[in-house]
Amino acid sequence: MKLYQKTAHRLHEMLLNKEVSSEEITQSVLNRISTVDEKVGAYVTVLGENALDTARKVDRKIKDGTNIHPLAGIPIAIKDNMCTEGIRTTCSSRILYNYMPPYNATVIERLGEVDAVMIGKTNMDEFAMGSSCENSAFFPTCNPWSTDRVAGGSSGGSSASVAADEAIVALGSDTGGSIRLPAAYCGVVGMKPTYGAVSRYGLIAFASSLDQIGPFGKDVTDCALLMNVICGHDPMDSTSVKFDVPDYTTFLANNVKGLKIGIPKEYMGEGIDAEIKNSIQEAAEKLASLGAEVEETGLPHTKHGLSAYYLIAPAEASSNLARYDGVRYGYRAQDPEDMIEMFKKTRSEGFGPEVKRRIMLGTYALSAGYYDAYYNKALKVRTLIKQDFDSAFEKYDVLLSPTSPIPPFKRGEKVDDPLQMYMVDICTLAVNLAGIPAISLPAGMVNGLPVGLQLMGKPFDEGTLLRAAYTFEQNTVHHENKPSI
């Protein structure tokens, strides 16, 4: 096995045993990027020298006998919507094509404190709006398993980088499934933490009540290691929650005896691909055979999630994206006559079609005369959806479902039909509306393409999700599949 194919926890052992240096690991990943990224399109920016500098610093520490963190010297890819001081941060948008943040996002500061090696900034759907990673203003990210198919979105660059071994681990953000869906499509592990568990300071906002940063890894252990670094209260984010951050690796036990798992029937019904359903059923049976108590349950308001989400998220986006006016940063249209013309031209030339569509939809839903009919109605439905989860979690520790209703689809297949594209999120978006944590992990292959298993949990109970996911992983071989790219 090549260095770039290994997990962070394995590489950490090798670093401690002085079998390898961080510089060698980093160089191995950089070489891998040069070889395959032409085909994948995972990166907007690759950080060669910066990365090697950090790697050498870690190597000196190891040589000096200084204790290092499990992620020290490990190459990590960062979605290009997290601010990195002095490193271009584009959100894959023309309107931020030249934006050099003057500060770091809190998660970047924390990764810096443990000497993780930031290896590059990854491609995404523009402003995280999309389910395929085709809405990037620069280029689409392709699925490493089949490059004529989508990587999933919006964090498709991050998931593809880990799947194609162009990064050891990665960070993404999840507003309606943007970590879990691309994780499922690329055959890696991706986790969306509880809302408020990870600081959003320096995460370029899409929908503030739904956005959450989370990890990607080649296995569950690597996700737990990243959770240890990124979780915790931050005074710079007023929605970040004060809680005792556990050592998430302590939950990695091969044991689901007595764990109560519910399968919401709405997530296994109409619209779900038959072969995906089979894989998920098999996964449930696997967990049952390992001692979990698995039974069918219901989340009755599920079918209304899509409409509620696609009113709330665009409404918040239309407000958040009002800041792109060509005044303080980013793109500005040439030679405007006056201020209003500058705003209009800058925004029309700077935003891509999906972003404009959502700004339009959100502005409409918030406008006079429609606020109660659309936005406020959607917020009430959000309450019902949250109550569904609250009652389900009175009975179950974990809810189990597919991550995506369909396998990774062909590039170009859904770009002209927004509603069809939105439908891809039906299994993931309710989690964001309810603010709960969820993880997607590999559960097999259908016609050579990965299937993702989603586990959803109680707020701040990531530990139980990690335990269930780890147990599944230890007793299956799905995570060992690698694309031949």
Added chain:
Amino acid sequence: MIKKSDVEHVALLARLELSEEEKELYTKQLSDILEHAQTLNKLDTENVPPTAHVLPLKNVFREDEVGDHLDPEKALSNAPDKEESFFRVPKIV
């Protein structure tokens, strides 16, 4: 159900300039999306409170102390146009 004139009004509110083609496209696509959203009206939500946010958020206070802040040079470093320590914009009135 959405008319082209609605799209034009919303575009103005959102400070977007749309081509004729975009206006036609968004009229159709927004209609489709909002028509799908009509299913929400089948739910009786009269006594359901809205959830704008899942956390029981209250005001978050801190001591009023001077902390680190961005120096003006850095804050202006991304400005498309600037003069001295100001952002420069076209005429407003």
